[in-house]
Amino acid sequence: MAEKKKKTIKTIKINVDKCNGCRACELICSAFHAAPKYSSNNPARSRIRVIREPLSDIYVPVYAGEYAVAECAGRDKYTIDGKEYDECAFCRASCPSRGEFKEPDSGLPLKCDMCEGEEEPLCVKWCTVDALTCEEREEEVEEDVKMEDIEIGMASMVDRYGLQKVMDTVARMSKKA
Amino acid sequence: MRYAETGFNLEIDLTRGNIERVATDPKDTELYLGGLGTNAKIIWDRVPPEVEPFSPDNLLIFGAGLLCGTPATGCNRTIVTTISPQTKLMAFSMMGGFFAPELKYAGYDKVIFRGKSPDLVYLWINNDKVEIRDASHLKGKGAVETAEIIKKELKEPKAQVAAIGLAGENRVFFASVEQGRSSASRGGMGAVMGDKGLKAIVVRGTKDINLARPAEFMELCNDVMEYIKFRNDNPIPGVMPILAGLGSPQEMKVHDEKWHTENFMWGNSRTRRKDFWNKEIAAEWMNTMDGMRKRLISCYNCPMTCGATIQPPGLPTYMMKCFTKLTYTMAAMSDLEFGLGIAQSATEYGVDGFSAPQVMAFALELYEAGILTDEDFPGMPSDNNGRFYWLLDRIVRREGIGDILANGTYWAAKEIGNGAEAYAHNNIKKHEQLPLKLSMLNPIYFLMYCTGEKINITQIEGQFPQAPFATKEEREEFVKDWFQVPDEKFKQIFLDWEFRGEKSLPLYPTVQMCCDIVDWQERMHYIDDALGMCAGLSSFPLKPPYHIHNYPKFISSGAGIDMDEAKLTQAAKRYRTLVRANNIRRGLRRKDEKPPEDHWKKRFPELEKELLDTYYKFKGWNDQGIPTKESLHELGLDFVSEDFVKRGILTDSQEASPKETPSKKEKE
Ligand code: SF4
Ligand code: SF4
Numbered sequence: 001m002a003e004k005k006k007k008t009i010k011t012i013k014i015n016v017d018k019c020n021g022c023r024a025c026e027l028i029c030s031a032f033h034a035a036p037k038y039s040s041n042n043p044a045r046s047r048i049r050v051i052r053e054p055l056s057d058i059y060v061p062v063y064a065g066e067y068a069v070a071e072c073a074g075r076d077k078y079t080i081d082g083k084e085y086d087e088c089a090f091c092r093a094s095c096p097s098r099g100e101f102k103e104p105d106s107g108l109p110l111k112c113d114m115c116e117g118e119e120e121p122l123c124v125k126w127c128t129v130d131a132l133t134c135e136e137r138e139e140e141v142e143e144d145v146k147m148e149d150i151e152i153g154m155a156s157m158v159d160r161y162g163l164q165k166v167m168d169t170v171a172r173m174s175k176k177a
Numbered sequence: 178m179r180y181a182e183t184g185f186n187l188e189i190d191l192t193r194g195n196i197e198r199v200a201t202d203p204k205d206t207e208l209y210l211g212g213l214g215t216n217a218k219i220i221w222d223r224v225p226p227e228v229e230p231f232s233p234d235n236l237l238i239f240g241a242g243l244l245c246g247t248p249a250t251g252c253n254r255t256i257v258t259t260i261s262p263q264t265k266l267m268a269f270s271m272m273g274g275f276f277a278p279e280l281k282y283a284g285y286d287k288v289i290f291r292g293k294s295p296d297l298v299y300l301w302i303n304n305d306k307v308e309i310r311d312a313s314h315l316k317g318k319g320a321v322e323t324a325e326i327i328k329k330e331l332k333e334p335k336a337q338v339a340a341i342g343l344a345g346e347n348r349v350f351f352a353s354v355e356q357g358r359s360s361a362s363r364g365g366m367g368a369v370m371g372d373k374g375l376k377a378i379v380v381r382g383t384k385d386i387n388l389a390r391p392a393e394f395m396e397l398c399n400d401v402m403e404y405i406k407f408r409n410d411n412p413i414p415g416v417m418p419i420l421a422g423l424g425s426p427q428e429m430k431v432h433d434e435k436w437h438t439e440n441f442m443w444g445n446s447r448t449r450r451k452d453f454w455n456k457e458i459a460a461e462w463m464n465t466m467d468g469m470r471k472r473l474i475s476c477y478n479c480p481m482t483c484g485a486t487i488q489p490p491g492l493p494t495y496m497m498k499c500f501t502k503l504t505y506t507m508a509a510m511s512d513l514e515f516g517l518g519i520a521q522s523a524t525e526y527g528v529d530g531f532s533a534p535q536v537m538a539f540a541l542e543l544y545e546a547g548i549l550t551d552e553d554f555p556g557m558p559s560d561n562n563g564r565f566y567w568l569l570d571r572i573v574r575r576e577g578i579g580d581i582l583a584n585g586t587y588w589a590a591k592e593i594g595n596g597a598e599a600y601a602h603n604n605i606k607k608h609e610q611l612p613l614k615l616s617m618l619n620p621i622y623f624l625m626y627c628t629g630e631k632i633n634i635t636q637i638e639g640q641f642p643q644a645p646f647a648t649k650e651e652r653e654e655f656v657k658d659w660f661q662v663p664d665e666k667f668k669q670i671f672l673d674w675e676f677r678g679e680k681s682l683p684l685y686p687t688v689q690m691c692c693d694i695v696d697w698q699e700r701m702h703y704i705d706d707a708l709g710m711c712a713g714l715s716s717f718p719l720k721p722p723y724h725i726h727n728y729p730k731f732i733s734s735g736a737g738i739d740m741d742e743a744k745l746t747q748a749a750k751r752y753r754t755l756v757r758a759n760n761i762r763r764g765l766r767r768k769d770e771k772p773p774e775d776h777w778k779k780r781f782p783e784l785e786k787e788l789l790d791t792y793y794k795f796k797g798w799n800d801q802g803i804p805t806k807e808s809l810h811e812l813g814l815d816f817v818s819e820d821f822v823k824r825g826i827l828t829d830s831q832e833a834s835p836k837e838t839p840s841k842k843e844k845e
Binding site for chain 1: 246247248250275282321325334357358382383384385386387388391392394395402405406471472473474475476477478479480482486493494495496
């Protein structure tokens with residue numbers, strides 16, 4: 001049987017209905033991550049971005065997620081309640097296709113770290129209208145993944161590359177590890 | 178390194194198409210802070226009184242406050258300054274929103290325009306890249322529309338745009354500069370912008386703003402946030418809802434229509450309708466507001482949501498704040514649905530929400546009185562709502578009678594003559610005021626109305642309650658946690674203030690007390706306007722989070738300038754005096770410092786004279802309202818007295834000479 005392990009999961013809950021577009025979250029995020037802390041601020045360095053189009057009543061705070069080496073093959077475009085959102089509006093990736101979530105001068109990717117070391121993420125603290133709130137919960141997760149899941153994955157690799165190649169790769173990887 | 182400020186201004190010569198980035202002197206920051214303070218200094222240095230509002234030599238300055246772009250909550254004001262075509266004085270108008278911080282992030286504290294562009298242009302500031310671009314395709318476009326078009330054509334959805342509409346292009350004296358949910362409306366900033374051939378300023382900035390002592394500054398910010406939360410949870414009891422909380426008057430959030438419609442004046446600031454409100458109207462207006470208001474929205478870095486997106490049926494969405502909610506409705510003796518609808522056109526045209534409705538109501542009064550006739554209104558519809566739309570259109574196009582009305586009630590009345598001047602009855606210094614007429618003289622307000630150079634009472638009042646509280650218990654309760662007072666004596670004044678008897682209006686607060694109260698209220702507004710702070714979190718509401726005790730700390734830890742209460746008070750006095758000096762040079766004298774004749778029914782000429790005499794002395798001004806040599810010297814403004822002597826405004830030997838040099842006579 002797989003072992004159970006406890007893990008704390010932090011969820012930032014975003015209630016776009018409560019967002020008033022003030023961008024305090026962007027400001028404080030960039031100030032917190034300045035070096036030394038708070039010595040400067042610049043929303044363009046923020047790891048949260050508020051997509052804000054007042055005349056269309058669009059307000060969406062989006063957090064910086066993983067860095068993507070390449071852009072997606074296609075794009076997505078949402079319409080919700082009659083409001084048309086820009087392409088890739090909800091995507092968290094720092095990706096070559098756009099300027100979001102990159103340092104303005106170096107272009108290095110940015111990623112939300114939940115304000116490590118702070119009691120709560122600062123964007124949450126500074127969003128006093130509760131468009132952003134943070135919840136923590138403990139979750140039990142299974143350490144081991146079920147065998148059949150791996151088998152399905154492996155089977156597809158074998159289909160594609162042949163059994164020998166997959167075995168060689170596994171052997172090489174285990175040597176490195 | 179410069180802290181809080183960037184240390185650079187942009188100088189734009191529109192005649193020659195020249196763009197320059199100029200380093201500023203940190204000494205000036207120490208003396209005049211920033212925003213209004215340094216704007217006033219620039220006007221003094223570069224715009225002598227001979228320069229007419231529509232001269233290419235007039236400057237149009239967009240100045241971000243000293244602390245804009247720092248984490249200080251609600252610090253987002255752009256202070257627009259120029260010589261007003263309506264008052265012919267130095268005018269300044271503050272706009273909230275997102276423009277000032279963006280300008281700071283782009284690396285500039287101010288944009289200063291001079292000259293005139295032969296063709297319509299807009300300025301595009303993208304960090305270090307600044308260019309003047311053709312705007313001929315935007316001619317005649319609405320202000321909101323313009324912002325949307327520009328952001329699209331530049332592919333810069335995050336750029337901030339300040340633009341004028343048709344009213345500004347046609348130099349309507351009360352044209353505004355519109356910027357998202359905010360605007361600089363008073364004093365005709367939009368007219369000067371239009372005269373310069375400038376349709377819009379567009380800015381995008383992605384640079385850092387630095388703090389001198391971050392830890393200290395952030396602690397102050399956190400205290401302010403905590404206090405805002407406390408005040409939101411604990412509104413002040415015993416005052417009307419819009420005075421109980423923080424923020425710009427919360428007209429979008431609060432249903433206070435009953436109070437305003439029954440206490441403010443309708444039409445051309447004429448009719449009070451004491452029993453206007455009833456259940457049906459309440460239900461109908463509530464329905465209108467809730468139906469059209471999409472969302473409450475804030476300015477940059479502020480939780481207060483004082484504005485709203487409004488979507489009138491069948492019309493484009495626009496943004497609104499404050500009292501414009503009711504000014505059109507009440508001027509036209511109409512309903513809220515009409516008011517919110519016509520405000521959409523007015524916002525696109527870009528006109529001031531106080532002046533425009535009054536000008537139109539004034540025109541219709543003249544029509545009723547037979548001073549203007551059918552010939553002046555060819556094709557005007559017969560229904561009241563229709564007439565207002567018709568008049569607004571004539572005014573912003575300067576067509577027919579609209580060309581005269583576009584100069585505001587004061588100048589229009591002069592031009593129309595035939596007794597029209599009696600109908601331009603609600604002006605101070607030639608500028609339309611709140612539609613408010615009261616009974617008993619209030620000596621505090623008398624002084625503020627007379628001597629205010631912000632011209633608009635909401636930009637002068639605050640801090641001290643507008644009226645006494647009924648019971649001693651209520652007063653004691655109020656002063657308990659009133660730590661914002663600069664001096665304990667203000668608490669006693671308020672505790673003793675009664676509705677009736679010896680210690681009631683107009684003789685109490687005493688003349689001396691009134692001077693102190695007015696001086697405190699005015700000082701706070703002037704500090705806000707230099708720092709770029711929203712008055713709604715500081716000088717305007719009762720018990721605000723920013724006050725004379727924490728401001729010096731914000732300035733020293735933020736901007737790295739050594740500051741204490743005395744030094745800050747002195748700095749505010751310095752540039753406040755410089756604003757006055759600019760206006761004295763332009764002919765402002767005691768005769769101009771008076772409220773509208775009919776503002777109060779019960780007047781007290783002797784008391785009023787004593788008030789003004791004492792206040793002038795208190796401020797270090799002579800009996801004409803001219804700052805004396807001694808007081809100028811004490812403020813380090815000797816260059817002002819030298820200029821005054823040269824112009825014969827002050828003489829070497831005696832204190833004052835009331836005579837005006839011909840150049841400063843109003844051209845009427
Ligand atoms: S701080 Fe909150 S209300 Fe303001 S923009 Fe961010 S999410 Fe929206
Ligand atoms: S208090 Fe209101 S008007 Fe002032 S900055 Fe905040 S949202 Fe803007």
